[in-house]
Amino acid sequence: MLKAQQLTLAVLVNAALISTAFASEQSEAQGFVEGAEGxxxxxxxxxxRDRKDGLSDSSSAAQTAMFKLDSGFTKGVVGFGAGIIGDASFKLxxxxxxxxxxxxTHNDGSAYDHWARGGAYVKARVSNTTATYGTQVSELPVLASNTARLVPExxxxxxxxxxxxxDLTLVGGKFTKNQWSNDINSDGQGLDSAIFxxxxxxxxxxxxxSYYGVDVEDKLERHYANVNYNFAVANDANVTLDAVGYNTEWEKGAATGSHTTDNPSDRKNTIxxxxxxxxxDVHNVMLAYQDNAGNTGYDYAYNADGLQSIYxxxxxxxxxxxNDEKSVxxxxxxxxxxxxLAGLNWTTAFVYGWDIDVAKRINPSQIIDQAEEHEFFNQIKYTVQSGPMKDASLRLRHSYLRASSSYNNQAVNNSEGIGSTNEWRIWLDIPVKLF
Incomplete structure (x- = not known):
């Protein structure tokens, strides 16, 4: 894997030095102040979450202001810039x-009344290559920040x-801190190193x-690949075919608890x-099949590897x-x-999963059940299309999730899975452009 990292770094450096046939982004720099956005x-x-079978219910409501102030790049062969990103929130x-x-939450489990988080970053650009150092939100499929909560990871x-x-985008880098959406500490997850x-x-x-990889020190190594093909069909319609996969190997120190082997250093999964x-026109239908293989489920997020790293x-x-679950x-x-009613969308889905291997906690190598789960999902979202409130949105989402009792018990005992749950989410977003 070290060779793969060295090769990627070499490609990034060489690409920055290669003369290309299309315009340089840096040549169009407006200036540090002139190109700024806020x-x-x-x-x-x-x-x-109204949780079943002994799982504790949870309910949260809060208000936040997420801000980003981003400078432009200075003019010249090398452009420099800076910015700050963060959030200030209070509970409702x-x-x-x-x-x-x-x-x-405080040490006694009570919620913070108000809190603020964030940080700064600096950036430099040569031609069409940009390096950013500091606090940021990651969208990498192997290291994706959770943006589905009140504030981002x-x-x-x-x-x-x-x-x-x-038509080619190359990425590479190293993160040394990971802060969950509910962490006050900027390194709340104790990340040593995540090279991607x-x-x-x-x-x-x-x-x-696309292809992406990550190595989280003393935790895991993960690879991701995706191919997407879109083509037109009769009656002004189109079809998209998509294939995606992850391969993960966990190290002995990983916080992965759903393994089904006696050797904690031999945990692996392909999903x-x-x-x-x-x-x-107004209709969109997707049929999907998903499959797990290996000796553990696709556990993610608890090794500073991103709470949204499951594309x-x-x-x-x-x-x-x-573990071993198939789903359609x-x-x-x-x-x-x-x-x-432009801007109003409704999404509904049904997923059925089966053949889940649930292991005894005392003897993980002994499979005791092939469990199932199913979910009925509904979401309605309205986005304002014009006027002073343009792009403001209101989203209402509901999930009805039920699982076999053995799978629910595993969630209770080992904090794995979600378990049978009725969930509601309501999100009101109002974006404001400062400059």
Missing amino acids: SVLFRTGYLN GENKHTGNQMIP YYTGLYVESNEIK WGAKYKFNDQVNA WGVSATYNK VPNSYLSDFNG GLQYNYNFKNHG
Whole structure:
């Protein structure tokens, strides 16, 4: 794997030095102040989980202002810039049963009344290659920040992105701090080092492919690959075929608890999914199949590897990522624009997962059950299309998740899985552009 990292670094450096046939982003720099942008996202969030079979309920409500002030790049061969990113929040109500990475808690479990987080970053650009160092939100599929809670998950470190070669994006870097959405400490997850690398290539207007990898020191090594093919069909419709997969190997010190082998240093998993999506006017239908293989489920997030690092098709409240689990899902989305309600969308989905291997906690090598789970998901979202409130949105989401009692018991005893749950989420987002 060290060779892969060295090769990626070499490609990034060489790409920055190669003369290309298309315009340099840095040559179009407006200036440190002239190119600056600032924005605030005001969010009111509510998340409630009515959990079954002995699992504790949780409910959180809070208000936040997420801000980002980003300078432009100075002019010249090398452009420099800086910025700050962060959030300031306060709880709504008492929040006696807070949870789900929504609100920070004191040592006695009580919710913070108000809190603030964030940090600064610096950046430099040569041609079409940019290096950013400091606090940032990661969108890498192997190290994806959780953005599905009140505030985002932050990483601190170096991120390099190069677009020197047309249609090819190369990334690489190293993060040394990880802060969950409900962490006050900027390194709340105790990350030592997460080295990542990857590439995304657009073959043409129809085919895209990508590969990413990460090595979290003393925790895990993970690889991700994706191929996406989009083509037109009859009656002004189009079809998208997508294939995605992860391969993960955990080290002895990893916080992965659902292993089914006696050797804690021999935990591995491959999870993959394929989907076909049909889109015509206001209708969008997706059929997906997902499969796990290895000797443990696809455990993620608890090794400073990103609480959203699961870019697979059957991921809703449950990710259908249990040990040896297979799942099939059907999703339908309807856009109400033809009814004079542009900006209103409804999404519904049903996923069924089966063949989950549940192991005894005392003797992990002994499989005692092949469990199942199923989820019925519904979401309705309205986004303002114009006017002073343009892009403001209100989202209401509900999941009905049920699992076999043995899988629920595993969630109770080992903090694995979600377990049978009724969940509600309400999100009101109001973006404001400062300059």
